[in-house]
Amino acid sequence: MTKKANHPPIYLALIHYPVTNAHGEEVCTSITPMDLHDIARAAKTYGLTGYFVVCPVESQRKLAQRIMDHWLKGPGGELNETRKQAFEIVDLIEDLAQVQLTIKEQTGKEPRLVATSAKEGEGRISFKEFRQQLSGLQDPVLLLFGTGWGMTEELLQQAQDFLEPIRGGGDGSYNHLSVRAAVAIILDRLLGS
Amino acid sequence: MTKKANHPPIYLALIHYPVTNAHGEEVCTSITPMDLHDIARAAKTYGLTGYFVVCPVESQRKLAQRIMDHWLKGPGGELNETRKQAFEIVDLIEDLAQVQLTIKEQTGKEPRLVATSAKEGEGRISFKEFRQQLSGLQDPVLLLFGTGWGMTEELLQQAQDFLEPIRGGGDGSYNHLSVRAAVAIILDRLLGS
Numbered sequence: 611m612t613k614k615a616n617h618p619p620i621y622l623a624l625i626h627y628p629v630t631n632a633h634g635e636e637v638c639t640s641i642t643p644m645d646l647h648d649i650a651r652a653a654k655t656y657g658l659t660g661y662f663v664v665c666p667v668e669s670q671r672k673l674a675q676r677i678m679d680h681w682l683k684g685p686g687g688e689l690n691e692t693r694k695q696a697f698e699i700v701d702l703i704e705d706l707a708q709v710q711l712t713i714k715e716q717t718g719k720e721p722r723l724v725a726t727s728a729k730e731g732e733g734r735i736s737f738k739e740f741r742q743q744l745s746g747l748q749d750p751v752l753l754l755f756g757t758g759w760g761m762t763e764e765l766l767q768q769a770q771d772f773l774e775p776i777r778g779g780g781d782g783s784y785n786h787l788s789v790r791a792a793v794a795i796i797l798d799r800l801l802g803s
Numbered sequence: 804m805t806k807k808a809n810h811p812p813i814y815l816a817l818i819h820y821p822v823t824n825a826h827g828e829e830v831c832t833s834i835t836p837m838d839l840h841d842i843a844r845a846a847k848t849y850g851l852t853g854y855f856v857v858c859p860v861e862s863q864r865k866l867a868q869r870i871m872d873h874w875l876k877g878p879g880g881e882l883n884e885t886r887k888q889a890f891e892i893v894d895l896i897e898d899l900a901q902v903q904l905t906i907k908e909q910t911g912k913e914p915r916l917v918a919t920s921a922k923e924g925e926g927r928i929s930f931k932e933f934r935q936q937l938s939g940l941q942d943p944v945l946l947l948f949g950t951g952w953g954m955t956e957e958l959l960q961q962a963q964d965f966l967e968p969i970r971g972g973g974d975g976s977y978n979h980l981s982v983r984a985a986v987a988i989i990l991d992r993l994l995g996s
Contacts (some may be wrong), residue, residue: 657974
């Protein structure tokens with residue numbers, strides 16, 4: 611039995627550029643194959659409409675497409691149908707502007723940009739509060755996740771909302787999740803049943 | 804500032820044998836390097852005492868140790884101190900009996916085995932209920948996660964508790980998270996602040 615989602619279409623973008631490195635410099639990170647698999651599976655499990663991998667380097671996008679095509683068109687999909695289904699919602703795309711355009715073409719509306727970060731900061735919205743707001747939103751939502759040491763300030767400032775960081779359950783002194791784990795936890799906090 | 808955990812020591816074991824394959828046959832799976840990284844980081848973030856990678860194949864354990872040693876003893880740890888800290892709680896070990904023995908040596912008590920599975924079934928305990936019970940438990944807890952198509956029935960029957968599967972927020976028709984994502988979500992549900 612399928613139930614209708616009580617929220618607008620939700621999309622996710624994994625940003626490879628512009629992000630920062632360990633020294634705070636603006637860089638472009640490489641696409642990690644496991645990010646394709648793990649985040650597509652989590653996005654599909656939590657009912658997201660689309661997952662955009664944002665990378666301006668064409669050769670990187672081509673390599674990622676080739677990996678996914680093993681499942682989408684090749685023998686992988688016959689062996690594991692669920693992996694094929696997960697990759698069907700993935701789009702490899704050059705920049706955030708193209709993501710916004712694609713969502714507008716699909717939904718007729720500009721997406722609401724929602725930033726995430728592992729760092730504490732001003733003006734963050736709690737997961738609980740944003741979860742409650744979701745059902746009342748009209749516009750599609752685009753959750754932004756950075757790679758490397760996080761998205762640049764310039765990019766973060768484009769977001770309408772900024773989610774609080776995940777705080778683990780330990781003594782609070784260590785908080786270094788992979789982006790794959792952070793995506794899974796945030797989707798569960800916002801959309802988990 | 805550090806706060807004391809209000810629960811007994813919690814350990815996690817990722818089981819590579821005995822698990823099943825897509826045809827329900829008993830197999831031994833390979834160690835996936837990303838499981839070392841992602842699960843160690845999640846375990847450390849949520850304050851776990853130890854993360855055991857359970858694999859009877861010595862060459863597999865040696866390869867995994869070599870990867871971790873890059874961070875524990877080599878240049879990786881200088882570049883990224885937090886990865887080193889995560890790997891410090893990882894133990895590569897041949898079977899579940901050795902895990903139980905190690906925990907008994909460390910804590911003086913037999914661990915309570917808690918199974919997880921992506922499949923629905925009888926007698927499952929909800930995340931909410933187990934989270935509430937955690938603070939009252941005296942014995943250390945060992946969370947069991949399977950690889951491949953899941954742990955064998957024989958192994959699952961050794962567990963005192965069996966957690967409910969994660970149900971995503973989609974229409975419920977797709978539920979295929981990676982074990983890395985499942986670990987992250989379950990630790991957050993049981994221990995997240």
